[in-house]
Amino acid sequence: MRPDVGSSKKYAARGVESLLKESINSPVDFHILQSRGLAYAGECEKAIEAGKKALLLVPVSRDVFKDGPLSEFYLGRIYMICEQYDECLDKIEYLLTIPAADEANISVELLNVDAFHDKLRKLPRFQKILKTEYKTVY
DSSP, rough: OOOOOHHHHHHHHHHHHHHHHHHHHOTTTTTHHHHHHHHHTHHHHHHHHHHHHHHHSSSSTTTTTHHHHHHHHHHHHHHHHOOOOHHHHHHHHHHSSSSSOOGGGGOOHHHHHOOOGGGGTTHHHHHHHHHHOOOOOO
16 A cells, blocks of 8 residues: 555644644743654755754753653654664664663664664664664763
8 A cells, every 4th residue: 555645744734833833832842843853754954953953952961861862862763754864873873872761762673673764774884783782871
């Protein structure tokens, strides 16, 4: 079954519109910026800008375990969607070396089965990541 790109774009546009309204009420809510970055999937410049702003609001140095790594994780996802694979792989390698909670807690085992990363599978750098044993630095 082929995805309905037209409907996807329409719903993403609605999502962006809604998130922009939310941004007015909560201009420093990094969750809204992360979501906006993902919703802007077809507009990579705006998507990456939103993801970077979210990371600036909650860097790992401010929240080392939950929201900081989550900001890194979502920026990595945005890079993946925008086909900026080197930047995505940079985030993956970094996240594999730091402690994290929730969905930002990635592992080589997860990368082996997570379909989201299928576009990376044939890249030599991704293959190297899958063969590397990472140590968490606390």
